[in-house]
Amino acid sequence: xxxxxxxxxxxxxxxxxxxxxxxxxxxxxxxxxxxxxxxxxxxxxxxxxxxxxxxxxxxxxxxxxxxxxxxxxxxxxxxxxxxxxxxxxxxxxxxxxxxxxxxxxxxxxxxxxxxxxxxxxxxxxxxxxxxxxxxxxxxxxxxxxxxxxxxxxxxxxxxxxxxxxxxxxxxxxxxxxxxxxxxxxxxxxxxxxxxxxxxxxxxxxxxxxxxxxxxxxxxxxxxxxxxxxxxxxxxxxxxxxxxxxxxxxxxxxxxxxxxx
Amino acid sequence: xxxxxxxxxxxxxxxxxxxxxxxxxxxxxxxxxxxxxxxxxxxxxxxxxxxxxxxxxxxxxxxxxxxxxxxxxxxxxxxxxxxxxxxxxxxxxxxxxxxxxxxxxxxxxxxxxxxxxxxxxxxxxxxxxxxxxxxxxxxxxxxxxxxxxxxxxxxxxxxxxxxxxxxxxxxxxxxxxxxxxxxxxxxxxxxxxxxxxxxxxxxxxxxxxxxxxxxxxxxxxxxxxxxxxxxxxxxxxxxxxxxxxxxxxxxxxxxxxxxxxxxxxxxxxxxxxxxxxxxxxxxxxxxxxxxxxxxxxxxxxxxxxxxxxxxxxxxxxxxxxxxxxxxxxxxxxxxxxxxxxxxxxxxxxxxxxx
Numbered sequence: 346x347x348x349x350x351x352x353x354x355x356x357x358x359x360x361x362x363x364x365x366x367x368x369x370x371x372x373x374x375x376x377x378x379x380x381x382x383x384x385x386x387x388x389x390x391x392x393x394x395x396x397x398x399x400x401x402x403x404x405x406x407x408x409x410x411x412x413x414x415x416x417x418x419x420x421x422x423x424x425x426x427x428x429x430x431x432x433x434x435x436x437x438x439x440x441x442x443x444x445x446x447x448x449x450x451x452x453x454x455x456x457x458x459x460x461x462x463x464x465x466x467x468x469x470x471x472x473x474x475x476x477x478x479x480x481x482x483x484x485x486x487x488x489x490x491x492x493x494x495x496x497x498x499x500x501x502x503x504x505x506x507x508x509x510x511x512x513x514x515x516x517x518x519x520x521x522x523x524x525x526x527x528x529x530x531x532x533x534x535x536x537x538x539x540x541x542x543x544x545x546x547x548x549x550x551x552x553x554x555x556x557x558x559x560x561x562x563x564x565x566x567x568x569x570x571x572x573x574x575x576x577x578x579x580x581x582x583x584x585x586x587x588x589x590x591x592x593x594x595x596x597x598x599x600x601x602x603x604x605x
Numbered sequence: 606x607x608x609x610x611x612x613x614x615x616x617x618x619x620x621x622x623x624x625x626x627x628x629x630x631x632x633x634x635x636x637x638x639x640x641x642x643x644x645x646x647x648x649x650x651x652x653x654x655x656x657x658x659x660x661x662x663x664x665x666x667x668x669x670x671x672x673x674x675x676x677x678x679x680x681x682x683x684x685x686x687x688x689x690x691x692x693x694x695x696x697x698x699x700x701x702x703x704x705x706x707x708x709x710x711x712x713x714x715x716x717x718x719x720x721x722x723x724x725x726x727x728x729x730x731x732x733x734x735x736x737x738x739x740x741x742x743x744x745x746x747x748x749x750x751x752x753x754x755x756x757x758x759x760x761x762x763x764x765x766x767x768x769x770x771x772x773x774x775x776x777x778x779x780x781x782x783x784x785x786x787x788x789x790x791x792x793x794x795x796x797x798x799x800x801x802x803x804x805x806x807x808x809x810x811x812x813x814x815x816x817x818x819x820x821x822x823x824x825x826x827x828x829x830x831x832x833x834x835x836x837x838x839x840x841x842x843x844x845x846x847x848x849x850x851x852x853x854x855x856x857x858x859x860x861x862x863x864x865x866x867x868x869x870x871x872x873x874x875x876x877x878x879x880x881x882x883x884x885x886x887x888x889x890x891x892x893x894x895x896x897x898x899x900x901x902x903x904x905x906x907x908x909x910x911x912x913x914x915x916x917x918x919x920x921x922x923x924x925x926x927x928x929x930x931x932x933x934x935x936x937x938x939x940x941x942x943x944x945x946x947x948x949x950x951x952x953x954x955x956x957x958x959x
Binding site for chain 2: 572574581586592
């Protein structure tokens with residue numbers, strides 16, 4: 346087994362690579378993309394069993410709720426690494442960096458860090474998870490269509506029809522007589538968000554749903570495909586915006602942010 | 606007038622500002638952050654050689670604006686969309702009064718929109734009437750994310766908001782432009798959520814709702830609402846400049862918009878001075894869908910579609926007679942000042958009128 350696939354449970358010293366692997370699991374919730382891939386991480390400092398992560402978001406105006414999610418997720422992921430007793434994060438160049446850094450490192454709740462915010466961070470996270478689910482559903486159903494399944498077969502699938510080994514997935518069609526093998530990635534990614542949004546343990550057995558969470562009528566399969574396509578275009582579109590802002594912010598001749 | 610492969614394209618830039626973000630005008634740190642955030646967007650989506658310095662960007666003034674719009678005949682007409690932000694800026698960031706400096710000098714070239722904020726109550730209604738008396742409004746720009754005292758925003762579908770929309774209907778202010786784009790406040794969910802447009806659009810079928818920035822980053826929600834509400838339109842400010850460095854992504858977004866809304870409900874806007882029509886019009890006119898995008902969406906972004914997006918759709922909403930305007934612009938003040946007569950002189954290949 347390669348070092349990459351180990352989960353860090355072998356007493357090896359904490360390294361920057363391992364911290365980065367953990368941080369790779371943290372996504373920008375609005376883009377459904379890893380904060381490592383997005384190059385938000387400025388530096389990682391390891392001091393014995395304490396880790397300090399410095400990061401910058403594409404704009405000083407990135408939603409504080411999104412910044413909060415990324416900061417707390419980063420803290421928790423790094424702290425779950427064996428050998429790390431404490432992780433701290435430092436968001437830079439953000440309008441609310443002081444509140445976020447203090448709140449996350451002092452383990453406050455979002456409401457405690459932002460007393461004037463009009464709600465908790467969880468509904469925001471749920472909404473973005475739902476967007477990510479739709480986008481991933483588009484990829485997963487697209488892969489199944491490419492593999493030759495039709496609308497009726499796809500809308501009837503349940504989680505127990507899918508067997509994945511992380512590399513290839515077998516999709517059993519309803520009568521259980523026939524399996525189609527496809528790349529596991531789009532299905533695994535979908536299942537992760539279907540689980541996060543609670544679809545795997547609600548009242549409906551169906552794996553794929555409308556944006557409202559209902560089973561899909563075969564007659565509206567195309568429409569749902571169009572809606573999930575739009576969710577994906579929105580996410581990747583916003584990703585392009587953030588990416589361009591990030592590049593602009595990192596440009597050498599960019600004037601420094603005001604210290605007002 | 607912009608010319609594309611020998612054909613005239615009448616351009617109405619539906620999203621313009623004449624703003625003041627000088628340090629003297631800033632009274633809240635949000636004001637400084639706001640202009641810097643704008644500047645991030647400016648540099649991110651402007652070709653390098655066309656970028657301004659932050660100092661130029663803070664306040665450019667009426668003369669420079671005029672030059673940018675008309676100097677190379679990129680724009681024929683423009684619509685001013687105010688953004689008050691009076692908690693951040695002493696005199697406001699870009700008020701109807703500030704925009705009026707240019708709009709009143711060249712009334713034939715500009716449409717001046719007003720605004721309202723339902724949190725202002727009775728006084729706000731009076732201000733809306735006052736603006737309407739002074740400028741004969743056809744539209745209002747709304748900034749639901751604006752901070753006001755302890756409030757960090759408002760909703761278009763609130764009872765208070767409906768009073769103002771009723772007033773708009775009564776005064777004949779038909780075009781409502783809510784800003785639905787990037788957000789600023791702690792946990793400002795409502796500000797970037799387009800859901801409040803749905804109920805407002807259903808309740809006021811006589812009004813047109815031009816969602817500025819096409820709901821980005823909630824494009825999918827916007828498209829779904831617009832597909833069901835025929836009086837919902839998309840303003841392309843922010844989406845348009847993606848054609849510069851992200852042409853493929855721009856094509857995808859246009860594919861979605863044309864698929865869900867069709868070619869009659871999309872309006873070009875530069876968001877000047879966020880971006881400059883001086884170069885942006887040319888970039889958008891030359892943007893194309895890939896073959897794959899054409900197949901995927903079953904739509905075209907051809908010259909006829911572009912002519913609608915660049916001007917004809919806005920003309921429809923604002924009762925602008927493009928042919929009459931072309932005639933008028935053969936000799937108006939802007940044409941004299943910038944030597945544009947030949948642009949409005951008719952096509953040289955047109956048959957003689959006998």
